[in-house]
Amino acid sequence: MSSINPHYTFQYSQPEEYRFSHDSVFLARRVFEFVKDDDWDQARGLDLCSGCGIIGLDFLFHLQNETGKSLAAFDFLEVQSLYHDHFTKNLCELGETKTACHFINDNYQVLSTEPFKESYDIVLSNPPYFQVGQGKLSPSEFKNRCRFFIDSDFRSLILGIENSLAPQGRAFVLLRSLADHGMSYLKEAERLVSKRVSIQSLGDIRGTDLVLLKKD
Template sequence: MSSINPHFTLNYSQPEDYRFSHDSVFLARRVFELIRDEDISTWRGLDLCSGCGVIGLDLLFHCHKEANKTFAAFDFLEVQDIYASHFATNVERLGAIGAELNFVNQNYNVLASAAWENKFDVIVCNPPYFHLGQGKLSPSEFKNRCRFFMDSDFESLFKGLINALKPGAHAYVLLRDQVEHGWSATQEARKCIAALGTLESLEDIRGTGVVRITKFPQEF
């Protein structure tokens, strides 16, 4: 995929110390292309590990501008409260689109609880790519928490994610294998959700894989 973004949306507010990558905007565009023909008027979405809200807000922008559609609600789950003010600014820049937008300043461990079970019609996620010990830590705790699994772990992320999806619904996640460490994020994620859903690799965005996780339909 080209490293040039042909679908400019918003001039996002974000912390100076850590800028989002183009991977996020490319993922938002790709998910829009996959769901553009769906009736999303009753859907609730989740941007998981949302930062300043780029993936979810970009997805909402494309749906509104190009398909004249919007979600009923979209939640943005982020553990670092430094992003809250940037998110609020970005919502103002997006403008009124008719969806309920919520910044949820919590650890993603909450997704494994009963209160979040079967809640979302779609989830988008660009999680940290590294485990502690995989790469050099920065003097900045903020940067480290963006890049490394520090507030929780990889397994908890995917078990929470699959719990929070509605039966039959999809999550779209960016995963980067750590070949130099002999670790496959794709294989490990598939193990985490194996009893409850499936994982398929869709494509590659600038060296990072896009996977689609589908929760098994509910049995009656």
Template sequence: MPRPTSFLDGQLQLLQPERGYRFAADAPILAHFIRCRPTDRLVEIGSGCGIILLILFVKKRFHRIVAVELQPALAELARANVRRHGADAAIRIVTADVRDLAPADVDAPADVVFANPPYRRVGTGRLSPDPARAAARHELSLDLADLFAAARRFLAPDGRFDLIHLWERRADVAAAAVAAGFHPGRSRQVLAFPHSRQPRMFLHSWHPAPAEAVVEPPLVIHEKPGVHSEAFRRIISAAPEDTST
């Protein structure tokens, strides 16, 4: 059994793979970006160990979440983490290929679908020899077209798809979104440092119906090397967050 990782000032004690994929800063950043009512239905595409689900449960009190995870070992870890934190009644993990699922399989239509997907196209970057890590980093089983198709299938007509991705792939993301019939909404750049030459990542809400495109101020992760910004420290703290839309 892997040793738990303490997070949110100790409120979360998360089991993670000792080898393979482990969560990083993008998980709490996406959780922070998601805004909706605690009673809304949420669907996650690719749960990993369940980090985002449990941040939403602890910090935002969301309690109607279904997550889909392709890798059985990660899905079992996510279920174990859900049980460890008493979230069984709020969160359900489905082990499946999201491309094969009908809306009813994830209790859709959902008010919000969200994902922290593999960032790299196959054939770019170094492919990890570890199968779990490779699947988490490269689009081996789920590319952007499949991702947006699943999100569109699961969403209510007035719903929203919240996504985090690499800045360098923003054109690919936008093209896949438009091809699937989505419209841009709220967005935010993520910078490693205040004076970074370009963003590291970006967050974007996509809507099945036309929406107001709002660009929020950038989120800076580090004030300087080894020192988190105040904004990021709040994100990884246990302090409750506003859940309003």
């Protein structure tokens, strides 16, 4: 896939210390193309490991501007509070929206708790790619928390997604193959989920697997 984004939305506010990659905007566009014909008026969405909100806001931008549709609510779950001000600026750039958008500054382990049970019809996520020990850590704790599973682990991510998906809900997650480290996130996700959740690879985005998790 080209590294040039052909579906520009708007200029994002983001930390200078860690800039988002095109994986995020390509994910938002690809998911939009998968679901654009669905009815979203009563739906709730989640941008998981949201950073400054790029994936969720891009998705909403495409949905509103190309179909005139909107979701009832969209949450943005991010453990690093530094992102909050950037998210607020980016939400203003999105412009008028019927979708109630909320930034939740918390660890994604919260998704496994009762208040989040079966809450979301759609989840989009570009989570950290690496375990600690898989690659060199940066002197920046902020950057490391973006790239590595430090605040929690992959198991908690997948189980949180399963718990928080509504019946017939779908999660679109970028999972990088770590063959060099003898591990496959896709196979690990298949092992972790219950029989209520099906997992399907939808191809790749710039070399990273786009995986669909769907709850019965």
